Amino acid sequence: MNTALAGTFDDARNAATLGDAKGLSSLIDGGIGPDSADANGNTLLILAAREGQAAVIEVLLKRGAAVDYRNPAGDSALMLAVLGGHDEAARALLAGGAKVNHEGWAPLHYAAFEGRDALLDALLGAGADVNARAPNLATPLMLAARNGHAGMVRRLLAIPGTDLNALNDAGLSADAWARQNRNTDIAALIEAERKRRGLPAPALRITIE
CATH class of the missing domain: 1.25.40.20 (Ankyrin repeat-containing domain)
Structure with missing residues (x-):
């Protein structure tokens, strides 16, 4: 996964977690990678899913974000959307082809x-x-x-x-x-x-x- 420059990533992380789909789209256009991750290995898609930001998820998926990437704890974006009860976000990930079966803990x-x-x-x-x-x-x-x-x-x-x-x-x-x-x-x-x-x-x- 790409790791963005600190300042740029902070902006992208805030956009992802707060649901600023337009702002995040602009940041990606400016060069930030859609799979940029924080120090804990959480990609922008995972951060958005954890907060239930369906519109951001759709932007990231359209920009080629890795839908099935799992962080070091083994959690995917879909798993965290399900865990948090974010129905719309989970459905957006499923529509984007997120896997439901894999080793370890799974969304179900x-x-x-x-x-x-x-x-x-x-x-x-x-x-x-x-x-x-x-x-x-x-x-x-x-x-x-x-x-x-x-x-x-x-x-x-x-x-x-x-x-x-x-x-x-x-x-x-x-x-x-x-x-x-x-x-x-x-x-x-x-x-x-x-x-x-x-x-x-x-x-x-x-x-x-």
């Missing part, structure tokens, strides 16, 4: 973790894997169940391919993790869906150290 994990129901259809429509595994082996269903997002859990349970018996790295299924966090109503939803599908209870995995 963040949507489930935060209960971003409004973005679920958009992510799935773009091909997001409903059973994608996070680094801790959690699936989106597990994350939604753990954090008490009943609406997201119901929507994930309504998808025939959602795996109800997957286990995370601690050996917990989605309903077990929900119960561990006192989300007993969500655990009951998952157990009822497992029964409806005629599935057995998940096998326990016990690690002895």
Whole structure:
């Protein structure tokens, strides 16, 4: 990624985070690279996405910004837009071809973790894997169940391919993790869906150290 001169980058960063699409466009015309990044490895696109600046995102994508670049923490612009619940920004990135499936944490994990129901259809429509595994082996269903997002859990349970018996790295299924966090109503939803599908209870995995 290009690193702009400090003064110029400060102007571009401010334009990106404050939603000054016209000003940023002028700065790019003046020579600043659309993939310029700050000292933490956050590109202008990532900074705009984190603040939900959809108009800036569209400008950057038209100027050739790398839509799938991930910062040193592993976050892409789409992941941060989803994390912040910036629906319009996330949709602009999806329209720009942002990837929804990749190694590590993915956008659907963040949507489930935060209960971003409004973005679920958009992510799935773009091909997001409903059973994608996070680094801790959690699936989106597990994350939604753990954090008490009943609406997201119901929507994930309504998808025939959602795996109800997957286990995370601690050996917990989605309903077990929900119960561990006192989300007993969500655990009951998952157990009822497992029964409806005629599935057995998940096998326990016990690690002895």
